[in-house]
Amino acid sequence: MATNATLIHDTDRSVDGSYRLGEFSSYPDAARLVLRLFDAGFPVLHVRIIDVGPHRAEPSGHVAEGRAGLIGAGLGAWLGMLTGLVLVLVLTGVAWLDVLLGAVLIGSVAGGVMGLIIHWGTDGRGDREKPRRYVVEVDSAHTEDAVDALGRA
Incomplete structure (x- = not known):
């Protein structure tokens, strides 16, 4: 070799x-x-x-599509919650709970879709093949x- x-x-x-x-x-x-x-x-x-x-973030095996989507949705929900909190602090006269829940929902959907797209693009391998x-x-x-x-x- x-x-x-x-x-x-x-x-x-x-x-x-x-x-x-x-x-x-x-x-x-x-x-x-x-x-x-x-x-x-x-x-x-x-x-x-x-x-x-490169360093491995996921040391064992292949990540399934469902898990990749859930991880993305979870990260997106956190980002949505932070965005919603900023919007609630900046905007006046809005229903803060509606804004916060809407931001979490939009963030989790967008994160789940991005997780699936990234999983599809790397075939679930991430950077382990570099x-x-x-x-x-x-x-x-x-x-x-x-x-x-x-x-x-």
Whole structure:
């Protein structure tokens, strides 16, 4: 199985001052780089693998259409309630309960429809199918030793 891996010998400085040794499309490829460092005698406690890919909001399985619609309706109802509260505070001389209930009803219907549309558009997968990236970084104080160890390995 071919993977997309980039090994950066001249290193790139990251935001927190550590140095990026490599960027990989799979965790096993990133772990192999750390193993190469370990085999070359480098203290790997100064190395970390960072998952910079998308994060999952729904870790298990496929979301059914009904559940997607209910989640959307619930979120829409909350948004409708907040909108209704703002309208009640701004408008004068209106029946506040009617405005609030109407806003909740409209929000839940719109949210349910949007939930179903989003579910249909992603085929219920969300972002779970997007590619992930794993970055191998080393502490800045040990960068030269890590690059030397990679040269020996």
